[in-house]
Amino acid sequence: MSTALDLLHSVFGYNAFRGAQAEIIEHVARGGDALVLMPTGGGKSLCYQIPALLRPGCGIVVSPLIALMQDQVDALLQLGVRAAFLNSSQDFDSALATEKRLLNGELDLLYVAPERLLSERFLALLERLDREGRIALFAIDEAHCVSQWGHDFRPEYIQLSALHERHPGVPRIALTATADELTRSEIRSRLGLTAARVFISSFDRPNIRYTIVERDNPRRQLLDFLADHRGEAGIVYCLSRKKVDETATWLNQQGILALPYHAGMDGGQRRQHQQRFVREDGVVMVATIAFGMGIDKPDVRFVAHLDLPKSLEAYYQETGRAGRDGEAAEAWMTYGLNDVVIHRNRIDESAAPDEQKRIERQKLDAMLAYCEAAGCRREVLLNYFGEATSACNNCDTCLEPPQLWDGTIAAQKLLSAALRSGQRFGSGHLIDILRGKRTEKILQCQHDQLPTFGVGQELDEPGWRSVARQLLAAGLLHADAQRYGGLTLTAAARPLLKGETTLMLRRAAARLKPVKTTRGK
Ligand code: ADP
Numbered sequence: 001m002s003t004a005l006d007l008l009h010s011v012f013g014y015n016a017f018r019g020a021q022a023e024i025i026e027h028v029a030r031g032g033d034a035l036v037l038m039p040t041g042g043g044k045s046l047c048y049q050i051p052a053l054l055r056p057g058c059g060i061v062v063s064p065l066i067a068l069m070q071d072q073v074d075a076l077l078q079l080g081v082r083a084a085f086l087n088s089s090q091d092f093d094s095a096l097a098t099e100k101r102l103l104n105g106e107l108d109l110l111y112v113a114p115e116r117l118l119s120e121r122f123l124a125l126l127e128r129l130d131r132e133g134r135i136a137l138f139a140i141d142e143a144h145c146v147s148q149w150g151h152d153f154r155p156e157y158i159q160l161s162a163l164h165e166r167h168p169g170v171p172r173i174a175l176t177a178t179a180d181e182l183t184r185s186e187i188r189s190r191l192g193l194t195a196a197r198v199f200i201s202s203f204d205r206p207n208i209r210y211t212i213v214e215r216d217n218p219r220r221q222l223l224d225f226l227a228d229h230r231g232e233a234g235i236v237y238c239l240s241r242k243k244v245d246e247t248a249t250w251l252n253q254q255g256i257l258a259l260p261y262h263a264g265m266d267g268g269q270r271r272q273h274q275q276r277f278v279r280e281d282g283v284v285m286v287a288t289i290a291f292g293m294g295i296d297k298p299d300v301r302f303v304a305h306l307d308l309p310k311s312l313e314a315y316y317q318e319t320g321r322a323g324r325d326g327e328a329a330e331a332w333m334t335y336g337l338n339d340v341v342i343h344r345n346r347i348d349e350s351a352a353p354d355e356q357k358r359i360e361r362q363k364l365d366a367m368l369a370y371c372e373a374a375g376c377r378r379e380v381l382l383n384y385f386g387e388a389t390s391a392c393n394n395c396d397t398c399l400e401p402p403q404l405w406d407g408t409i410a411a412q413k414l415l416s417a418a419l420r421s422g423q424r425f426g427s428g429h430l431i432d433i434l435r436g437k438r439t440e441k442i443l444q445c446q447h448d449q450l451p452t453f454g455v456g457q458e459l460d461e462p463g464w465r466s467v468a469r470q471l472l473a474a475g476l477l478h479a480d481a482q483r484y485g486g487l488t489l490t491a492a493a494r495p496l497l498k499g500e501t502t503l504m505l506r507r508a509a510a511r512l513k514p515v516k517t518t519r520g521k
Contacts, residue, residue, distance in 0.1 A: 004029065004050050011053070011079050018043045020199045028137060028173050029054040033196035035143070035188060036175040039203050040317070041298070041324035044175045045072075048139035049109060051173070053081070057134035058107045060126070062114050063141040064154050065293060067271065069111045082106060086122070087113035099125060105134065114156035126167065135170045138163050140191060142293065143174035144313075147186045149359045152293070157190075164192035172196070178317040181386055182359065203316070203385045207323045208331050210377040210395040214466065215336035218306055219250065225304060225332050226256060231282040234302035237309075237318055239342075241288060247306065248286040261287035292318060298325035304332045308339035311363035312370055312384045335371050337427050337469050340364070344479040365475065372473035374402050374506045407505030408496065410459060410467050411476070415489055415497050417452040418477065421445070424486040426479075427468040431461055470505050 004025045008014050017025070020036075021043055028034050028051040038044050052059025063069060069085040076083035084098045084107055101107050102125070116122060129135050140146075146157040164172065174191055176183075188194050213221060222236065236251075238244045241262040251258035259273040277285045278297050285291060289309075303322045309315040315333075323329025347360045366384055373380045378392035391398050417430045432439050433447050436454025447453060456464060468487070471477040476493040480486050495501045 002054070004054060007050050007053055008046070011081065012046065013079075017046075019201050021046055024173075024199050025050045025054075027197055028171050031055075031171045033171055033193055034173045035184070035193050035196050035198045036173060037179055037184070037199065037203075038175070038177060038201040039205060040177045040320040041326075042177070042201055044141070044177070047175065048137060048141075048173050049076070049081070051171075052109050052136045052139070055136035055171075057129065057136040058102060058105075059109045059136040059139060060117070061109060061111045061139040061141060062117055062160060063111055064114060064145055064157075065142065066113055067274070068296070069113075071296065073111060076109060081108050083109040083111070085111040086116050087111075088116065102129070108136075114154065114160065118156060118159050118162070123162075123166070130167050130170060135167065138167070138170055138172045140172065140174040142176060143187050143191065144176040144179050144183050146190045147179070147183045149182065149186070149356060149363075161190055161192050177320060178313045180313055180363075180384060183313065200386075203387055204378065204382055204389065205320060205323065206392070206394065207326055208319060208329050208394075210319070210381070211330065211332045212371050212377070212396065213332070213334050214462065215334040216462065218334050219247075221334050222247075222251075222304060222306065223254060225302075226251075226284070229302050229330070232301035233277065233282055233297065234284050234300060234304065235292065235318075235321060236284060236286045236304045236306060238286065238288060239307035243306070244286050244288055251284060251286065256284055257282060258284040258286050261285055261291040263288065263290040289314065289318065292321050295321060296324075297321075299327070300324065300329065301327075302330040302332060306334055308333070308335045308343065308367065308371070310343055310360070310367065312366050312381060313363070315367060315370070316381060316385070333371075337465055337472070340368060340469070340472055341426065341479045348480075365473070368469075368473040372470050372506065373397060374404060374504075402506040404504045404506055406502060407467060407470070408499075408502040410456070410464075411471060411503050411505070412497055412499070413452060413456050414464065414467055414471060415476065415493050417450070417456075418487045419489055419497075420450050420452055421447055423480070423488040426486060427465060430468070430487065431456070431464040434459075434464060435461065466507070467505060474503070 004022065008017060019042060024034055024036055024047045028048065036044060036047055048059060048061060066087045066089055069087055073083045073085050084101060086095055086098055102110055126135065140160060145152050145154040146160065147153060172193065174187055174193055179187060188196065236247060238247055241264045244260045244262045248258045248260035259276060261270055261273050277283045278295065300322045303319045309318060319331035322331055343364050347357050350357065370377065370380045374397065376391040376398050377395040379389055382389045413434055414430060417433045421433060429441060432442055433450060433453055434456025438448055442448055472479065475490055476496060477487045478490050480488045496503055
């Protein structure tokens with residue numbers, strides 16, 4: 001009988017297992033359930049492919065990535081593995097033919113879209129196979145999609161718990177590359193994996209350099225960044241479709257080969273852009289978050305964010321698409337106060353239940369704290385995923401540590417300007433008060449009469465914006481959607497305002513020079 005290692009050599013052509021692969025494969029091949037957390041590029045696929053080949057019957061792989069099933073199946077066919085897929089992109093006849101092969105025992109691995117798997121017809125088919133002991137395992141890929149509070153919720157995933165109820169004897173392996181503690185426990189409870197063994201690999205991606213710059217002129221900043229990455233493939237993420245289109249057009253005008261990608265484009269064009277990105281050299285993909293999950297392109301050299309992602313999970317997942325080949329890569333982002341206000345407003349105004357809003361706010365706060373970190377970014381990122389580490393020497397804050405200064409008085413001034421103007425105004429107006437600008441709005445509101453008017457000459461505008469962001473990140477200020485994003489004080493601001501505590505702040509990040517990637521580091 002072949003062993004896992006035989007198959008690794010003979011079918012996949014690799015010498016040795018990586019990380020926890022061997023242990024996971026052995027556990028699942030013996031019939032155990034598993035939850036596997038492994039970063040992108042870590043080698044999750046083998047963790048279910050080899051056990052499926054070792055066990056009798058066909059392995060059923062649930063994957064939301066219809067666009068990629070074909071590629072995955074093609075790759076397996078090349079290796080001589082009898083693989084197929086079932087999803088909505090297929091015509092009736094070819095689906096029927098695949099079902100027939102499944103029933104005839106002619107398949108080792110079958111990739112199925114969740115809605116397809118949950119159809120009455122397919123469930124009946126599974127019943128029959130299971131009675132005959134011919135389901136090797138269920139693999140649930142991108143398992144974080146089951147999390148309602150995660151960044152990529154797919155309602156069909158919730159119903160996958162039916163697999164456990166209907167087929168208690170078939171081992172299940174759920175896999176994901178991003179899940180904070182909350183998402184992990186959600187995956188386990190929703191998929192009935194509470195008794196499953198959990199395999200957590202290190203989430204560190206040491207070859208990725210993390211850099212965040214304060215946004216002042218984002219187009220120029222992006223161009224400067226791209227100047228260090230001429231001819232390299234990368235992804236530029238934007239929040240809105242409109243911004244994707246505009247940015248892609250503009251980059252092309254600047255002589256950079258850029259293609260747009262978002263859910264508003266027609267399917268054919270999206271596929272074509274995706275293929276060009278994967279197959280050609282040096283294409284910059286300007287995209288919304290609709291792009292990227294499962295894209296198997298090892299030499300993506302950078303991921304740039306022009307807008308703040310809504311959580312560290314999303315950020316980690318998106319930046320993780322860079323440098324899968326292990327070579328030096330860069331994760332770069334511009335961010336500004338406005339991002340925070342936009343996200344806050346979106347959360348506050350959504351129709352979601354309060355509990356969900358609370359969690360989304362927490363996730364946003366963690367994202368913000370990461371942006372404003374004075375210490376190593378990698379430490380903040382990995383700590384968020386429950387991993388302890390030390391300073392990395394490969395992020396902007398390690399390479400050029402931000403200077404800290406005692407911001408107690410500045411913070412008090414800003415908080416008091418917010419308080420005295422009725423907690424209804426955004427940072428721009430508050431900064432105008434502090435800097436003593438007699439704008440129309442200031443005069444109209446008679447804010448030139450406030451005791452805080454003009455008391456903030458010691459900092460320039462970017463300096464004050466940085467203070468405001470850090471107060472938001474530290475949870476002393478809150479952007480209130482009910483007050484149109486007006487900054488309100490939280491209870492935590494009181495001790496500072498009363499002089500009972502002090503506050504160290506980092507100098508505005510814009511003063512730091514952008515770091516350059518050193519290839520092959
Ligand atoms: P993930 O799904 O975790 O992002 P993949 O399963 O796609 O990762 O694997 C990433 C890359 O690493 C693939 O090109 C795969 O063939 C390769 N790989 C996986 N396991 C091994 C191994 N043990 N030895 C060498 N290469 C491997």
